[in-house]
Amino acid sequence: GAVVSQHPSRVICKSGTSVKIECRSLDFQATTMFWYRQFPKQSLMLMATSNEGSKATYEQGVEKDKFLINHASLTLSTLTVASAHPEDSSFYICSADKGQEQFFGPGTRLTVL
Amino acid sequence: GEDVEQSLFLSVREGDSSVINCTYTDSSSTYLYWYKQEPGAGLQLLTYIFSNMDMKQDQRLTVLLNKKDKHLSLRIADTQTGDSAIYFCAENGGGNKLTFGTGTQLKVEL
Numbered sequence: 001g002a003v004v005s006q007h008p009s010r011v012i013c014k015s016g017t018s019v020k021i022e023c024r025s026l027d028f029q030a031t032t033m034f035w036y037r038q039f040p041k042q043s044l045m046l047m048a049t050s051n052e053g054s055k056a057t058y059e060q061g062v063e064k065d066k067f068l069i070n071h072a073s074l075t076l077s078t079l080t081v082a083s084a085h086p087e088d089s090s091f092y093i094c095s096a097d098k099g100q101e102q103f104f105g106p107g108t109r110l111t112v113l
Numbered sequence: 114g115e116d117v118e119q120s121l122f123l124s125v126r127e128g129d130s131s132v133i134n135c136t137y138t139d140s141s142s143t144y145l146y147w148y149k150q151e152p153g154a155g156l157q158l159l160t161y162i163f164s165n166m167d168m169k170q171d172q173r174l175t176v177l178l179n180k181k182d183k184h185l186s187l188r189i190a191d192t193q194t195g196d197s198a199i200y201f202c203a204e205n206g207g208g209n210k211l212t213f214g215t216g217t218q219l220k221v222e223l
Binding site: 004006032034042043044046049093095097100101102103104105106107109 | 158
């Protein structure tokens with residue numbers, strides 16, 4: 001199998017707080033992981049590509065100082081939303097590469113008050 | 114960027130077949146995927162097709178690819194209420210970066 005977990009599944013925080021989301025590949029190693037953002041009733045938008053041992057590659061329009069990505073090992077990537085504001089409220093989903101397939105985590109619902 | 118389009122909504126009766134359509138624009142895509150998303154959950158990979166194939170069948174799922182028209186479809190045979198979800202097609206344009214379609218909400222009625 002290929003299982004990807006995310007933690008936490010849901011977080012509610014005050015404006016100005018930094019929030020860290022973890023993405024783990026549980027039964028395989030992933031050199032590359034991806035972070036997506038999904039607004040209600042919309043598709044997934046790729047935010048960045050996380051590469052183990054190197055800097056993440058961000059999509060156009062995504063602030064790298066706002067969305068900090070660390071891919072410290074072959075099974076863990078973290079996304080930190082720095083100084084979160086209400087407009088950062090969204091559903092964040094990660095995926096991990098396994099050959100030509102991508103396996104997705106269950107998502108993290110972030111609500112910033 | 115590439116646009117991947119899907120119809121927004123499809124309603125079928127239980128037991129009927131469902132056909133979800135997708136139009137993509139990147140002719141260099143090597144793989145095309147179908148994912149299922151249930152409310153509040155992540156994406157589940159249903160199936161994928163290599164770009165040099167026309168058809169792939171996997172149990173109740175049949176994928177058809179018309180590369181000339183850049184058209185992809187997913188047929189679900191004997192649709193059940195548990196198939197109700199949002200279905201996304203996605204294309205792999207290189208570097209394993211996926212571009213997702215707009216999503217089709219499938220509603221299965223009794």
